[in-house]
Amino acid sequence: MYAAVTLFVFMCLTATTHAEHHQPCHAPNMTGHMSVMSLKGEMRAFGAFTYDSMGKKLRFKSNESSSINTSLGLDLLMFFEEGIFYEIDSKNQSCEKKSLQSTLEPLDIPDDAKFLASIHAGSSSIEGEGLKVNVWTGSMADMKGHYSMSVTMGCLPVSTFYFTESTSLLFSNTDVELEIKDPDLLLVPSFCLGLPVEETPEGTVHSFINEFM
Numbered sequence: 001m002y003a004a005v006t007l008f009v010f011m012c013l014t015a016t017t018h019a020e021h022h023q024p025c026h027a028p029n030m031t032g033h034m035s036v037m038s039l040k041g042e043m044r045a046f047g048a049f050t051y052d053s054m055g056k057k058l059r060f061k062s063n064e065s066s067s068i069n070t071s072l073g074l075d076l077l078m079f080f081e082e083g084i085f086y087e088i089d090s091k092n093q094s095c096e097k098k099s100l101q102s103t104l105e106p107l108d109i110p111d112d113a114k115f116l117a118s119i120h121a122g123s124s125s126i127e128g129e130g131l132k133v134n135v136w137t138g139s140m141a142d143m144k145g146h147y148s149m150s151v152t153m154g155c156l157p158v159s160t161f162y163f164t165e166s167t168s169l170l171f172s173n174t175d176v177e178l179e180i181k182d183p184d185l186l187l188v189p190s191f192c193l194g195l196p197v198e199e200t201p202e203g204t205v206h207s208f209i210n211e212f213m
């Protein structure tokens with residue numbers, strides 16, 4: 001009897017830890033650098049990002065003074081909750097306001113993602129020479145594709161692959177800090193205020209990821 005109870009309790013405990021382990025975590029507030037590379041080897045963009053995890057807001061701004069040669073210069077302010085975003089042209093003080101058809105966030109694990117594995121990159125025994133990540137995968141119905149996202153144990157996204165019919169992209173994050181250094185970057189610039197939402201052409205899907213395709 002005792003053994004049976006012990007076994008039952010043990011099984012419950014195991015199931016619980018398992019369930020917790022397989023629950024997608026949510027990224028914290030962050031500032032860092034993001035690079036986007038196409039899997040054909042072209043560097044699409046490199047720049048700074050600011051992310052508000054509660055407000056689900058993201059700013060990505062290409063770094064034009066960086067030595068990295070990129071094919072895109074972008075300045076995007078995303079409001080995932082509201083389902084809108086701005087394409088900003090600071091030099092020209094102009095802006096386009098668009099609606100998001102896919103609210104897939106590049107820095108947060110979708111709630112329906114599936115846990116694939118825990119991986120120890122580099123060395124697991126030499127201090128400072130390894131990085132343990134959890135890999136999550138899922139599909140993107142709107143874009144007919146799938147993704148594979150690696151996050152640290154503290155839920156910082158390290159790299160994400162997006163595979164779609166037309167393109168495959170690798171998003172990588174570096175120099176991440178756990179704070180919003182400049183909250184103003186998450187405010188709509190004055191020259192963008194009061195704009196109407198532009199119509200989305202038939203067949204177009206607007207998402208953060210699509211901006212880099």
Ligand SMILES: *[C@@H]1O[C@H](CO)[C@@H](O)[C@H](O)[C@H]1NC(C)=O
Pocket residue numbers: 029052053054055180183
């Ligand atoms: C994240 O940043 C937002 C906006 O600055 C702030 O309201 C929120 O409290 C921050 N969250 C944490 C956990 O620091």
Ligand SMILES: *[C@@H]1O[C@H](CO)[C@@H](O)[C@H](O)[C@H]1NC(C)=O
Pocket residue numbers: 047048063064065066067
């Ligand atoms: C842009 O890149 C330059 C050179 O790599 C670097 O010094 C600067 O800090 C970067 N700026 C931002 C906003 O990341």
Ligand SMILES: *[C@@H]1O[C@H](CO)[C@@H](O)[C@H](O)[C@H]1NC(C)=O
Pocket residue numbers: 069
């Ligand atoms: C950057 O790309 C342009 C156009 O592809 C090329 O002409 C230029 O040489 C590249 N610069 C560097 C530093 O790679």
Ligand SMILES: *[C@@H]1O[C@H](CO)[C@@H](O)[C@H](O)[C@H]1NC(C)=O
Pocket residue numbers: 089091092094
């Ligand atoms: C400024 O905006 C106008 C209209 O949107 C555009 O035609 C022009 O190319 C832009 N100029 C620059 C330097 O981006």
